Amino acid sequence: MKAELTCFAPNCRASFPVTAVLYNCSRCGGLLEVTYSGGPLPPEELKRLWLDRRTHNNPIDQSGVWRYREALPFLDDEARIVTLREGNTPLLDAPRAASYAGLDRIVFKHQGFNPSGSFKDNGMTCGVAQARRLGMQRVACVSTGNTSASMAAYASAAGLQSVVLIPHGNIAAGKLAQALEYGARTLQVEANFDQILKLVRVLAEKLGIYLLNSINPFRIEGQKTIVIEMLDQRGWAAPDWIVLPGGNLGNVSAFGKGLRELQQWGFIRKLPRLAVIQAEGAAPFYEFFRSAGSRGFEPVLHPQTLATAIRIGDPVSWPKALHEINTSNGAVEKVTEQEIADAKAQIGLCGIGCEPASAASLAGARKLVSAGVIPAGADVVAVLTGNLLKDPDYIHRYHTGALRTPGGTPLESTYGNRPVVVPNDPEEIAAVLAH
Numbered sequence: 001m002k003a004e005l006t007c008f009a010p011n012c013r014a015s016f017p018v019t020a021v022l023y024n025c026s027r028c029g030g031l032l033e034v035t036y037s038g039g040p041l042p043p044e045e046l047k048r049l050w051l052d053r054r055t056h057n058n059p060i061d062q063s064g065v066w067r068y069r070e071a072l073p074f075l076d077d078e079a080r081i082v083t084l085r086e087g088n089t090p091l092l093d094a095p096r097a098a099s100y101a102g103l104d105r106i107v108f109k110h111q112g113f114n115p116s117g118s119f120k121d122n123g124m125t126c127g128v129a130q131a132r133r134l135g136m137q138r139v140a141c142v143s144t145g146n147t148s149a150s151m152a153a154y155a156s157a158a159g160l161q162s163v164v165l166i167p168h169g170n171i172a173a174g175k176l177a178q179a180l181e182y183g184a185r186t187l188q189v190e191a192n193f194d195q196i197l198k199l200v201r202v203l204a205e206k207l208g209i210y211l212l213n214s215i216n217p218f219r220i221e222g223q224k225t226i227v228i229e230m231l232d233q234r235g236w237a238a239p240d241w242i243v244l245p246g247g248n249l250g251n252v253s254a255f256g257k258g259l260r261e262l263q264q265w266g267f268i269r270k271l272p273r274l275a276v277i278q279a280e281g282a283a284p285f286y287e288f289f290r291s292a293g294s295r296g297f298e299p300v301l302h303p304q305t306l307a308t309a310i311r312i313g314d315p316v317s318w319p320k321a322l323h324e325i326n327t328s329n330g331a332v333e334k335v336t337e338q339e340i341a342d343a344k345a346q347i348g349l350c351g352i353g354c355e356p357a358s359a360a361s362l363a364g365a366r367k368l369v370s371a372g373v374i375p376a377g378a379d380v381v382a383v384l385t386g387n388l389l390k391d392p393d394y395i396h397r398y399h400t401g402a403l404r405t406p407g408g409t410p411l412e413s414t415y416g417n418r419p420v421v422v423p424n425d426p427e428e429i430a431a432v433l434a435h
């Protein structure tokens, strides 16, 4: 199959060589996607090959991204690949979370099991492979945290320098720690995410740095494998719904593209419906979708949510996301800070855990069930996008009743689990444990 970069705008569809250093269409400014001409091998053959590779010791076969390389054949040479064994994330049954959502059953696809603790690794291994292929020495991104953690890890593993730009003071401690430890030049800019995104594009051009934000179409190719692996793990039985949180909307775009391609290539017959969930204080896509075309897309100027991974006011990938939600007959929902916090505690009580943004998927599924959009008996996979340990401060505050919204309103510690201070005395400890 031949790979090209193609403009996503339906009235343009200009195409460019896959080796062009481009982040937007140079004709109309539209988003770019990687497109392939022709189809891969027959599905039955690939299904067998992909399953078989799970038993191999070859590093790229052990990768939960590159194992599926026939579905993302944009590279000219496998030697470009640097893998930390990304992907390979489990499907976890969670009966307690299912009953919380009002569902008979829910399964979590937990992307927090990735090497740097979020799904960004699925995309980053591809973005960094492409950077090497283009001969780039430096890569950069602006990030709410997980992109920078992931990029720093993959860049260092590949021997590239990385430059991370983050909004000053608005990033979870675990994520910043990762960028520092993995060796990224880390700049805390006094501006919000959307402003820094504009800044980094100017810098990339000026200094010849390769940009690895989610607008990068090669990252989207890697993130497609989240749904490919999910279906592989389910014996290619498509679920009714896939629910995931949405910030910049790159991930829902990747899921939609991956599923459409799987359908087109004959791997699955029906498309799962995609539900994307936003935080109430950063929900421009929800508001736009709800307006049903009666107004244009309006960014949120001051996005606010404790779920920092989805604190995005001007999501770059919204046109792709809209296409995927429409094509899959999907849904868009928004959830409050309290709903996110309580859903997160419920996921913790399943013995699973996740970071705040990830819990929006359970909170959103619950809302869509109670609204009658998702029936109780539906086959639902909710994606947990990031690891529990990314944001320990939030957890401590929730369980001790000290969590407040960005506006300062105290949140209810509904499922709080406060640590108890006890004296060094077996009698008293026994008394405490008696109730």
Ligand SMILES: *Cc1c(COP(=O)(O)O)cnc(C)c1O
Pocket: 118, 119, 120, 146, 147, 214, 245, 246, 247, 248, 249, 250, 251, 252, 309, 310, 355, 357, 358, 385, 386, 387
């Ligand atoms: C990046 C991220 C998101 C949002 O994904 P988008 O592709 O920006 O919509 C959600 N959760 C976590 C943990 C993330 O790191």
Ligand SMILES: [Zn+2]
Pocket: 007, 008, 009, 012, 013, 014, 025, 026, 027, 028, 029, 030
């Ligand atoms: Zn164009």
